[in-house]
Amino acid sequence: MLPNRFSSFAPALPLAVALLPAGPVQAFELSIPVPLRDNSHAFHAHLPGFLPDGRSFFQGFVSATHAWMDASGVLNLSATDEQREVCRANETGNTENGVSTVSFAETLCGELSYFDTSFNADALTQTHWGSFAIIESDIIFNERFKPDFETVQHYFHNVAVHEIGHTLGLGHSAVQASIMVARLARGERNTILSIDDLCALAVRYGSPDECPILLGQGYSTSGLDTSALFVGGATIDGGVTFQSQFSPSDEITIYGTFVKDEFHRGRGGNLHVVAVAEDGSLFARHVDGYFRPLADVVDIPSAGELRTRPSAQDLVVLGSRHYSREPSVGPLIGAELGLQGQTVLVYLAYSLHEAPGVYYYGGEPISLSWDLE
Ligand SMILES: [Zn+2]
Structure with a gap:
């Protein structure tokens, strides 16, 4: 749904604590195809009340902006303590009015479903963008949870950092350790x-x-030449750390993110994952999550759908089952295919529907080695 020809309407991205919206939850994803204008964004924040540590919610929000600014060094996020109109006039569920706000509310501009007991979102962010940049982003914290924001340490901060991530154009991540995970645990x-x-x-x-x-x-x-990029790694701690050496008993999860070439924006296709054993034998990950022998790299089966909209999307290449995610593919291809003791190299790639057989891939693999002992 496009409110007008220059602006796209982002779906609200609820941060659910109990139930999750249907559909794929995205390692990191870039859900919006463009960055902030001049890497900058100015919020008008109206957040009456106080955090458990005595600071105001406004001060807490400002400190959440610093989590991203300190990490990047190029972002300029500012907030002024000022109450402005959040909603677009006469339109339910739409915040697009040219002003970026931060507020508490019991509905999304009259739309109840995200904040009532069906979604129970802690907060949500609605972002609007044009051809080249994000032009507006509104963050609404669920007023019903305000007593919890006032009493549970770290809760408001983590939710605020997550929502600001949406303002930056980030989608949800499958990586459990990520602040952008859809179901964010409360606490430090x-x-x-x-x-x-x-x-x-x-x-x-x-x-x-x-x-x-x-x-x-x-x-x-x-x-x-291509601007496609691939990010990924293997972890046994939910993505707090990534490593390449494992023991046989380790429960390994491999996360991957496929970043489209900028000229592939809006185009669909297939994700591909190819594993190479030490003897050169090839395996491909299939849509069902399992790796099977692959004859050659001319015709690689799909490991999943390359969706049209996100400019980067993730795949749990290997790992235990996530809610509403890819099937479980443990314990490891090594165990399934008799490759224990070897090093296996895992390459990520994608192809477009319009040009099957042309693969865009990362030059370096995810490397996994594990001992036999
Ligand atoms: Zn979210």
């Missing part, structure tokens, strides 16, 4: 921003080289 975090969050920030606003799990440069099998 080891670090506010995970490696996955920092990579989303680096890919969108910094230099992708700053992402420690960037899978090299992007290449195309057609030989043409």
Whole structure:
């Protein structure tokens, strides 16, 4: 639904505590195809009340903006303590009115479903963008949870950092340690921003080289230059750390994010994952989550759908089942395929429907080695 020809209407991105909206939840995702204008954003925040530590909610919100600014070094997020109209006139569920606000409310401009007991979102962010930049973003905290925001340590801060991530154009992440995970646990975090969050920030606003799990440069099998990028890694702690050496008993999850070439915006296709064993034998991940032998890399089966809209989307390449996510594919391809003791290299790629057989891929693999002992 397009309110007008220059502006796209982002779906509200509820942060649910109990039930999640249907559909895929996205390692990091870039749900909006453009960045903030001049890497800057100014909020008008009206947040009466106080946090458990005695600071005002407004001060708490400002400190949440610093979580992103300190991590990126190029973002300029500001907030003024000022009450402004949140909603577009005469339109339910739409905040687009040219003013970016932060507020408490019991509805999204008259739309009840996100904040009532069916979604129970802690907060949501609605973002509007044009051809080149995000032009408005409104954050609404669920008024019904205000007593919890006032009493539960860290709760408001973490939710605010998450919602500001949506303002930056980030979608939800499958990485459990990510602040952008759809179901954010209440309580203190080891670090506010995970490696996955920092990579989303680096890919969108910094230099992708700053992402420690960037899978090299992007290449195309057609030989043409591409701006496609691939990010991913293997973890046994939900994405707090990524590593390449494992023990046989480790429950490994491999997360991947596929960042489209900028010229592939709006185009659909397929995700591909190819694993290479030490003897050169190939395996492909299929849509059902399982790896099966692959004859050659000319015709690679789909590992999932490359959706048209996100400019970057994720895939749990391997791991235990997530709610509403890919099937479980544990314990590991090594165990399933008799590859224990070897090093397996996992490459990420995608192709477009309009050009099947042309693959865009990351130059470096995710490497997994594990001992036999
Ligand atoms: Zn969210």
